[in-house]
Structure formats: C-alpha cells, structure tokens
Amino acid sequence: MRTVAIIGTGFVADLYAASLRTFPDIQVVACYDKDAERLQRFCAHWQLPAVDSIDAVLTGPATLVLNLTNPHAHFEVSRQLLEAGKHVYSEKPLSMRMEDAVVLHALAKARGLQIASAPCSLLSEAAQTLRLAVEQGRIGVPKLVYAELDDDYISQAPLTKWKSESGTPWPIEDELVVGCTLEHAGYYLTWLMAMFGPVRTTVSASAGLADVSGLTSAETAPDYSSATLFFESGVVARLTCSILAPHDHRIRVIGDRGVASVTESWDNRAAVKVRTRHVIRRRMINSPIARKVPSPAFTRHPAVKRRGAASMNFMLGPAEMLDAIAAGREARQAGDFALHLTEVSLAIQSAGENTGAQHMTTRFTPSPVTHWAGQRTSVQES
Ligand SMILES: NC(=O)c1ccc[n+]([C@@H]2O[C@H](COP(=O)([O-])OP(=O)(O)OC[C@H]3O[C@@H](n4cnc5c(N)ncnc54)[C@H](O)[C@@H]3O)[C@@H](O)[C@H]2O)c1
Incomplete structure (x- = not known):
C-alpha cells in the first residue's frame, strides 16, 4: 500500500479525495488542517483519519505529503515537510515568491527528496x-x-x-x-x-x-x-x-x-x-x-466521473510521484x-x-x- 498525508482540507481537498477513490492502492494515513472544524467535516465526509497537529504528519508514516494549503502558506508548510524528510506534492504555485521556490528546490535536492507542483493535467x-x-x-x-x-x-x-x-x-x-x-x-x-x-x-x-x-x-x-x-x-x-x-x-x-x-x-x-x-x-x-x-492505451488513466x-x-500527479519515488527516479x-x-x-x-x-x-x-x-x-x- 502506498501512503500519503494531506495538509489543508479546504475546497480543493475534496477534489483530491474524490480522485483518491480511483486509486484504491493509495492510503491516506493522516489529514491535518489548522482549522479544526474543517478538518473534522472533511474527515467525517470522506472517512479519512484526522490528526491534531502538523507534527503528527511530520513524524508520521506517509511517504508523500500533499500540501493543499492556501498559496501564501505553501512555502512554510513545504519547508517544514522537507526538513522532516517528507517528499512533497504541492498545489500551485510552489510558493508566492521565486526566491522561496529556489529555497524549496535546493532543500529537496540537498535532502535527496522530491518536491513537485500541481497541476497534473499534463499526465x-x-x-x-x-x-x-x-x-x-x-x-x-x-x-x-x-x-x-x-x-x-x-x-x-x-x-x-x-x-x-x-x-x-x-x-x-x-x-x-x-x-x-x-x-x-x-x-x-x-x-x-x-x-x-x-x-x-x-x-x-x-x-x-x-x-x-x-x-x-x-x-x-x-x-x-x-x-x-x-x-x-x-x-x-x-x-x-x-x-x-x-x-x-x-x-x-x-x-x-x-x-x-x-x-x-x-x-x-x-x-x-x-x-x-x-x-x-x-x-x-x-x-x-x-x-x-486516437489515444494510445498507455495514456489512459482512472477517470473521475x-x-x-x-x-x-487530481491524483494523477501524486500517483506518478509515488511510482517515481519507488523506482528511484525523478517524478515528471x-x-x-x-x-x-x-x-x-x-x-x-x-x-x-x-x-x-x-x-x-x-x-x-x-x-x-x-x-x-x-x-x-x-x-x-x-
Ligand atoms: N479552489 C479551487 O477551485 C482550486 C482548484 C485547484 C487548485 N486549487 C489550489 O488548491 C490550494 C488550496 O486551495 P483551496 O481552494 O482548497 O483553499 P481553501 O482556503 O478552501 O483551503 C485551504 C485550507 O488550508 C488550510 N491551511 C492554510 N494554512 C495552513 C497551515 N499552515 N497548516 C494547516 N492548514 C492550513 C486552511 O485552513 C484551509 O482549510 C491552492 O493552492 C489553490 O491554488 C484550488
């Protein structure tokens, strides 16, 4: 079973949760949002496990963490995740300032980790x-x-x-x-x-x-x-x-x-x-x-109806990233x-x-x- 955690359980997290149903081999091991009410509502609706601190995600078992927070929070959340040794799939943009994106890119490289940016419709x-x-x-x-x-x-x-x-x-x-x-x-x-x-x-x-x-x-x-x-x-x-x-x-x-x-x-x-x-x-x-x-068979993927x-x-990107991590290559x-x-x-x-x-x-x-x-x-x- 491949494991992910989610940080940020707002509007877009529902689109990821619906997409996750098309990847039954990917397990969500933790969800966290600084807004406790949103976190509870999201986790109750999708039957996913909630944790009450970001530390629980940082020290938890997820291979890959989906950073679905608001764009102004992306840099700080991704930085913490990389420093804790997690691979990161970030919603767009990677950060609101180029200098912060450069820091994240370098940090990932230095730690032998990967950080990717949505959207994944290119897959x-x-x-x-x-x-x-x-x-x-x-x-x-x-x-x-x-x-x-x-x-x-x-x-x-x-x-x-x-x-x-x-x-x-x-x-x-x-x-x-x-x-x-x-x-x-x-x-x-x-x-x-x-x-x-x-x-x-x-x-x-x-x-x-x-x-x-x-x-x-x-x-x-x-x-x-x-x-x-x-x-x-x-x-x-x-x-x-x-x-x-x-x-x-x-x-x-x-x-x-x-x-x-x-x-x-x-x-x-x-x-x-x-x-x-x-x-x-x-x-x-x-x-x-x-x-x-005609679309060649190998381009087809699970569809969200x-x-x-x-x-x-929305899970094509994280799924491809999990494959890449397992294969020891860089995600697309x-x-x-x-x-x-x-x-x-x-x-x-x-x-x-x-x-x-x-x-x-x-x-x-x-x-x-x-x-x-x-x-x-x-x-x-x-
Ligand atoms: N809204 C859309 O239609 C849509 C579609 C595709 C992608 N996106 C992208 O998804 C991302 C999130 O957008 P959204 O629409 O879900 O926003 P949202 O405001 O609905 O949800 C973001 C959630 O992140 C939480 N959050 C913020 N900072 C946090 C932190 N430091 N720790 C924990 N939780 C934190 C907020 O409490 C909120 O619940 C953005 O990057 C956006 O560009 C949004």
Whole structure:
C-alpha cells in the first residue's frame, strides 16, 4: 500500500479525495488542517483519519505529503515537510515568491527528496495524446500555439454559493488575491513545457480590470494576463488567462502542415483533433473535417466521473510521484520542472504594463510521454 498525508482540507481537498477513490492502492494515513472544524467535516465526509497537529504528519508514516494549503502558506508548510524528510506534492504555485521556490528546490535536492507542483493535467489522456500527435508530425513542424484559459466574469458569479462536496466554501478572497494567472496558467503551461521544453523568454502583460467589492485593486492580483512565450526549441506560444472573458479553454498548436487542438484543458479525456492544410489549385484550405487522434492505451488513466474542474483526476500527479519515488527516479513534475513552472508563472503574473521581456533563469530536461502509472514509455510504443 502506498501512503500519503494531506495538509489543508479546504475546497480543493475534496477534489483530491474524490480522485483518491480511483486509486484504491493509495492510503491516506493522516489529514491535518489548522482549522479544526474543517478538518473534522472533511474527515467525517470522506472517512479519512484526522490528526491534531502538523507534527503528527511530520513524524508520521506517509511517504508523500500533499500540501493543499492556501498559496501564501505553501512555502512554510513545504519547508517544514522537507526538513522532516517528507517528499512533497504541492498545489500551485510552489510558493508566492521565486526566491522561496529556489529555497524549496535546493532543500529537496540537498535532502535527496522530491518536491513537485500541481497541476497534473499534463499526465492526462488529452495532454499526452496532443503531445504524441505533435511528436508524430501530424501537423508538420510545430511553430505557434494559442492557448486560452478564460473563466468568465468570475467576480459577478454567485461565488458565495459555491461549495465543495463536504461543504467548504470556495475561497473567494484568496483566489482573487492570488490571481487567475498563478491559479490557472499551469493548466496549459505544463502541457507546453512537456511538449516544447523550457521557456527562454516571456514577453507578458497583466492587468487588474474588474471591480471587486470589498477588495482594493492593491489587494487583488491581475485578473488578466497575456504572455508570448519563446521556447528554447523555437516554438512560440501565446497564453492568455483571465477571469473576465467568456469561458474558453482551447489550445491550438499550429504547425506547417496543420493544426492540432483540444477544447477543454480541464477534461482529462478531451478529444484531440487535427486539421491538415491543403493547397488545391489556387486555394489554400484547412481541412473541413477534423480528424480525432486516437489515444494510445498507455495514456489512459482512472477517470473521475464529474464535470468542469471536478472532472480532472487530481491524483494523477501524486500517483506518478509515488511510482517515481519507488523506482528511484525523478517524478515528471518535480525538481527543475516545478521550479521552471513557478518562474514562468510568476513572471507572467507580475508583468504589469511595462516589464517587457523577461529572460528565464531556470531550465529543465523534458521527460518522455508518461504512462499514467508512471512507467517509462516512449513515443515508439504508441
Ligand atoms: N479552489 C479551487 O477551485 C482550486 C482548484 C485547484 C487548485 N486549487 C489550489 O488548491 C490550494 C488550496 O486551495 P483551496 O481552494 O482548497 O483553499 P481553501 O482556503 O478552501 O483551503 C485551504 C485550507 O488550508 C488550510 N491551511 C492554510 N494554512 C495552513 C497551515 N499552515 N497548516 C494547516 N492548514 C492550513 C486552511 O485552513 C484551509 O482549510 C491552492 O493552492 C489553490 O491554488 C484550488
């Protein structure tokens, strides 16, 4: 039996708990939250064991600890876990400041431990099939990507009515203070990093546009950002995040022979479609028929039968990490990958109006396409 502990039993913890049901070989040995009432409610609902101090997690038997606390608490909680000898799977971002992420990355390395950052949708059937389609040359040479992470005019949604399955309210203020870029950019940035490697430079802009009652613009983070990402491999991607424009989670990878697309980053099993480009006499046309790319069997993984964000299997990342720890290899989202994801996300979020080009200081070595269970597989096996 593989063992994990959970710190932070708020809104997102329910999505992990629902996902855990698809991994019966992973046992939760302890849950802790500084809010005792939330802890009790969560543990009663999911029938999971509660402990009354973080020390009980630090000294407990869990191989891997899921840090599901609020972003401003990530650094301190992860630091304590690493110092206690625990591997850490952190919700995004790794930390709110790059210098803290560097400390965590170095601490893990020095202790022979791993720290990874969510999101894990890059391990999904959709992300891996898209990557395979690109690597197999179905669109020719990839040149440009348009990726959208727009979530509609969130500040006008009935946010106070949003509750998790066990009854925790959606953390409105925290989400607005942390901002949609740090909350969401990773849902495609990870896919792009897995496909095209490290980002060399970002040219980004971000702004706070919506009026949010009760919070000043100095307190809230940008609710819009747009980044042009220059990958070392030569591909250029435009990544947009907002909580104003109507819901749009498309990604389109444009190659010199066609376009591969997915319409929903949060749907682990979203179809990957390819339209090829043809010249017929004097006209150039993009094929009116989008061909669905078959998903190889090894990309399939346990599904959580829900809708929206809740349809993602939040345990794919921790499960792959447990496999990696057991096999003595680095997890797909750990180490340099997590640090680079954090650096690029923070750069986009903080860009504002006048920052211009930001040259990334971190790099990582891309891994091959991943079997959801963590076995090393290669493109040839498809
Ligand atoms: N809300 C979402 O829809 C959503 C979706 C995906 C990922 N996330 C990510 O999940 C993380 C948590 O978000 P959430 O929505 O669950 O927030 P939340 O406020 O609902 O829950 C966070 C919990 O962490 C606890 N906590 C904070 N500091 C702690 C500490 N030092 N020790 C113990 N417990 C502590 C809080 O008491 C709270 O119960 C964030 O990183 C967020 O980006 C959230």
